[in-house]
Amino acid sequence: MLTYEKQALSGTIEVLLRSELPDEFEGTKLYGSVEEDELRQDCKIFRLSNETGHGRITVYQVFSGIELYYNDMHMGYCNQNQATAKNMIEINHCLIGRFECSFGENSCCYMAEGDLSISSMMKKKSNSCFPLNHYHGISIVINLDELLPEIRQIMELLNIDLHYIQKYICEGNRCCIMRANPSIEHIFSELYHVREKRKPGYMKVKMLELLLFLSDLNTAEEVLQTDYFNQNQVALIKAVASYITEDLTAHHTIEQLSQKFAISTTALKKCFRGVYGTSVYSYLRTYRLQVAKKLLLETESSVTEIASKIGYENPNKFTSAFKETYGSSPTEFRKSVRLDRSGSVWSGEEI
Template sequence: MKIDDILKKCIEIPGISIKSSETSTELLFKSTSGKGSMTFYSLFPGFNLAYIFVNSPIWPAPDFHENGSNATGPLLFNYCVTGRCEIVLNNGNYVYLKDNDLSFTEHFAQSQYQYPRHIYEGLEFFIDLTTIANENTWLLREFGIDFHQIVKHYCPEESTYISPAPTEAETILKKLWELFDLPDPVAVTQMKIYSLALFSYLQNLDNLPPSQACTFFTETQVDIAKQVEKIITSDLRQHHPAWELAARFSVSETSLKNYFRGVYGQNISVYLREIRLKKAAELFASTKLSVSEVAEQVGYMNQSKFAAVFKKQYGQTPLEYRRSIHLKQG
């Protein structure tokens, strides 16, 4: 599937718009839940690189399964810089791409990309194997890069591959990531060079790290984790012990904690503390509530403990933080 066809279907989705320049095409997403951008660079025919920035729990995806169409698409290579991305495997189980992970797949998201931590930054290559084979024979001739061989290597029997990036690949990927801030003509040339180096390395990688797609969670387990997240964040003044939540879903406390950590990448207590402190920072910036009132709003009954935890997170006391925000706001 060509990238132009993908982009056309993307902008049919409410909330997604497109902006083009001489060297790139940018998809912009905005909804009540957040926003994001995907900036695409066409490096070679059928070979496209996207820089992804998302501050949202989801990014809606087109339906590529309609009219009996094949579920597979181009070869997709992802590298997570920061955040967490949910991937649904062919068998319906769930795995999670996290910081410094890379993945290969030929399968699109089912209906939307999901980001449990509401933030994601990363790189994604869209590789149209047919166009590559027809219009880029020089890649094989000059560099020995054979994308069909890469598919067999990483995605046998249409499987999904996930692994922490090997050190050499990580070095190249970080150089690619830094190019986004350079002027376009210079950046695009460098993107081409580093991309060829990356796929040459990945194709010839010996001792392939085992895929972490075997460490998965079922739909039921993921659903329990997401319901727990909704419960503990719906009213930050409330406290829900893990044993209480486990009893509600008829699972052991250990299982509940494992499900939550698997989906969100953090223990329940750490995740909730960050949510509470983020909400407190928002209240200090947007309201005139006192420190004790803000502390109570986010579930801290002890003002001194709240102030200490807040300072550890933001490097300032609550009052210092409020003053600094107001100074920036003018």
């Protein structure tokens, strides 16, 4: 047994030291058409865009057959009509924003901040949407057929039950969402902040830790359940969101929206929260304040004029809401950003 372990460790060390990047990355099929932007020694950087915005993806090969993607999305959707793939697993962690996974024509589910999803890539996606128009997170693609024997050996030594993960996810053709919890936070948090020169090695350690965690999927059954929404209802809710943001000076009650879109008030509130992660009121309030930020930066309109444009009849209430959300008054925010811009490039939050 000791000889076997030494051989496994020796082979794995050799594999770990390899740094060549593959010519093509398996997981780029997650995003549809992408344009290679930059090739570094340890990763590739891709950019994608459509009529809703733009995105940036940084791709690392952790092991042969395992890739890790850092996603920086400022768009409404990407990846129309993804091709299916056998014996491949897709894992996603949501850091910021909200991620919609739609499957076929009938159902979709949502990831919130801190959530983890794991699914078979045989489960065909018709779309991947970002309801809040921004999303930051990590995707991991595992091609089980491409894992080297040395990697499988070290996984066995660590009691990683790769066979069980494959059977549970791939053969079951499942999509599971684990809601945010301390274990998921522990695994992923430092991947977003690790120093660049330590990142390749650190990702290998964290990948093994993640697979060990997923080897206990059967004991975490209570956190693997998720709510699925009918896509016709989701389309209606998105129409509601579009309607209430079309004219920010208009004010609508839940009852009025319910009547206009022929949906019960209970279903409207429940489904809206399911899609956008918040109530209709909170969503519209946040949207108004984001528009206000944009107007403060891009126009010379007064605070009173901006308040009126986004539906606040009382400028003082607008100022209070802005300060509560962003920590400074509209006037202070405008001054501070212009001061920063005079010495450095400012990167704003997108609507």
